[in-house]
Amino acid sequence: MKANRVPKPAPVRGMQDFLGDQANRFDHVVATFRDVARRFGFRPVMVPVVEATSVYQRTLGETTDVVAKEMYTFPDRGGDSLTLRPEFTAGICRAYVSEGWQQFAPLKLITHGPLFRYERPQKGRYRQFHQIDAEVIGAPEPAADVELIAFADLLLKELGISGVTLQLNTLGDAETRDAWRGALVTYFERHRDALSEDSLRRLETNPLRILDSKEAADRALLADAPVIDAYMSAQAGAFFEAVQAGVQASGVAFVRQPQLVRGFDYYRHTAFEFVSDALGAQATVIGGGRYDGLVEQMGGPSTPAVGWAGGIERLMMLSAQPVAPRVDIALVAMGPAAEAAAPALLAELRIAGFAAEQAWRGNMKKRMERAGKSGARYALILGEDEIAGGTVMVKNMQDGSQAAVPRAAIVRRLKEAL
RNA sequence: GCGACCGUAGCUCAAUAGGUUAGAGCGCCGGUUUGUGGUACCGGAGGUUGCGGGUUCGAGACCCGUCGGUCGCCCCA
Numbered sequence: 001m002k003a004n005r006v007p008k009p010a011p012v013r014g015m016q017d018f019l020g021d022q023a024n025r026f027d028h029v030v031a032t033f034r035d036v037a038r039r040f041g042f043r044p045v046m047v048p049v050v051e052a053t054s055v056y057q058r059t060l061g062e063t064t065d066v067v068a069k070e071m072y073t074f075p076d077r078g079g080d081s082l083t084l085r086p087e088f089t090a091g092i093c094r095a096y097v098s099e100g101w102q103q104f105a106p107l108k109l110i111t112h113g114p115l116f117r118y119e120r121p122q123k124g125r126y127r128q129f130h131q132i133d134a135e136v137i138g139a140p141e142p143a144a145d146v147e148l149i150a151f152a153d154l155l156l157k158e159l160g161i162s163g164v165t166l167q168l169n170t171l172g173d174a175e176t177r178d179a180w181r182g183a184l185v186t187y188f189e190r191h192r193d194a195l196s197e198d199s200l201r202r203l204e205t206n207p208l209r210i211l212d213s214k215e216a217a218d219r220a221l222l223a224d225a226p227v228i229d230a231y232m233s234a235q236a237g238a239f240f241e242a243v244q245a246g247v248q249a250s251g252v253a254f255v256r257q258p259q260l261v262r263g264f265d266y267y268r269h270t271a272f273e274f275v276s277d278a279l280g281a282q283a284t285v286i287g288g289g290r291y292d293g294l295v296e297q298m299g300g301p302s303t304p305a306v307g308w309a310g311g312i313e314r315l316m317m318l319s320a321q322p323v324a325p326r327v328d329i330a331l332v333a334m335g336p337a338a339e340a341a342a343p344a345l346l347a348e349l350r351i352a353g354f355a356a357e358q359a360w361r362g363n364m365k366k367r368m369e370r371a372g373k374s375g376a377r378y379a380l381i382l383g384e385d386e387i388a389g390g391t392v393m394v395k396n397m398q399d400g401s402q403a404a405v406p407r408a409a410i411v412r413r414l415k416e417a418l
Numbered sequence: 419g420c421g422a423c424c425g426u427a428g429c430u431c432a433a434u435a436g437g438u439u440a441g442a443g444c445g446c447c448g449g450u451u452u453g454u455g456g457u458a459c460c461g462g463a464g465g466u467u468g469c470g471g472g473u474u475c476g477a478g479a480c481c482c483g484u485c486g487g488u489c490g491c492c493c494c495a
Contacts, residue, residue, distance in 0.1 A: 214492095
């Protein structure tokens with residue numbers, strides 16, 4: 001009889017709970033990321049989930065959607081305006097300046113965690129989502145860009161993800177970008193009447209974005225739109241050449257995508273995205289680029305930097321199913337004497353490095369059932385007979401065979417078997 | 419913010435064109451087996467059909483509203 005019905009609680013819109021396979025996949029993406037990062041010599045950095053609103057407002061660009069309508073911004077009890085981080089880079093640069101990390105430059109950093117954007121959720125897009133993130137701060141060399149791209153590429157391979165293509169472009173240096181942008185505006189102004197409604201708005205807010213419009217009307221105009229190469233300064237051109245050569249030499253396949261632009265205002269030079277067509281309307285799995293002016297804009301010294309971020313949920317959707325966490329041993333202890341002896345046996349097994357679990361309740365059948373479901377390789381049966389004889393029954397869960405092993409020899413014997 | 423589709427046990431779904439007591443599989447609990455899992459058989463618990471209103475003799479099905487979900491637009495990881 002349910003007296004008072006409490007409505008079933010739901011997670012906040014666009015936020016998810018993970019258990020089982022989902023949680024395993026999440027964990028697997030992060031663990032693989034850490035492992036690959038280690039091979040590239042990247043080190044962890046931790047930064048807050050919340051920053052002063054100004055950290056994002058100024059740097060991402062006032063007119064970008066993230067700043068204009070997607071930030072979780074709220075006043076704290078002291079009246080300061082805070083924002084849940086919508087991306088990693090700005091916060092890391094803030095920390096770099098706050099903590100005087102220039103003394104450690106060049107820094108190769110990784111981090112991961114939740115990000116928040118107030119958007120309408122859909123496939124591969126959530127209000128709380130998670131990213132892995134890699135940044136190189138304090139390196140003007142194209143080799144830094146190359147290494148980051150190789151890092152991302154190897155990560156995808158290690159995750160068993162295929163069918164992803166690397167699109168590479170340059171936005172040039174500040175002069176190049178400005179000149180190109182000006183040419184684009186002039187060009188699209190001339191074709192105002194042919195532009196889609198959305199692109200007319202983009203023309204005012206972020207003209208570069210017209211380049212990746214999905215509207216057929218817009219796409220028809222793109223063929224003759226000015227290409228950045230025509231406005232490229234010598235240095236910017238040379239830089240991009242070096243990046244492309246390095247990526248190629250790393251054995252990473254890519255396609256030049258001259259219409260690739262990125263969402264935030266701080267990007268300069270290299271811009272890239274690893275894209276997939278298996279994510280519904282979302283294409284980008286990992287995206288990044290160079291942001292040479294950002295640290296300085298934060299009030300720090302002039303500092304070149306590059307980085308990328310990858311969506312963990314998106315990587316989870318693309319990765320082959322990871323193996324479930326391995327359980328070596330399930331202990332089935334029956335009777336008061338056995339249950340009293342269980343902790344010591346478990347402690348010994350765990351200290352020896354085994355993944356050992358114990359069923360806490362039920363009759364023998366139930367406990368064996370649990371042992372079977374846990375996927376344990378061996379079940380250790382400890383009952384009155386074993387206690388009396390100073391042994392443990394070791395059962396191979398694959399073939400069902402079992403044998404009594406002296407209690408004192410148990411760890412050694414399991415080490416031989418596993 | 420806009421659009422389309424969808425809300426039935428814990429989960430995945432069913433319920434002829436409105437018609438008795440809303441079913442099944444999986445999972446869970448118990449039994450066949452008072453010390454042996456993965457197979458099998460038997461039994462059991464578990465539902466205000468998202469919520470509110472309306473139409474009807476009668477609504478899980480139809481209508482309106484609302485909340486939630488999914489997918490798409492915008493934008494992005």
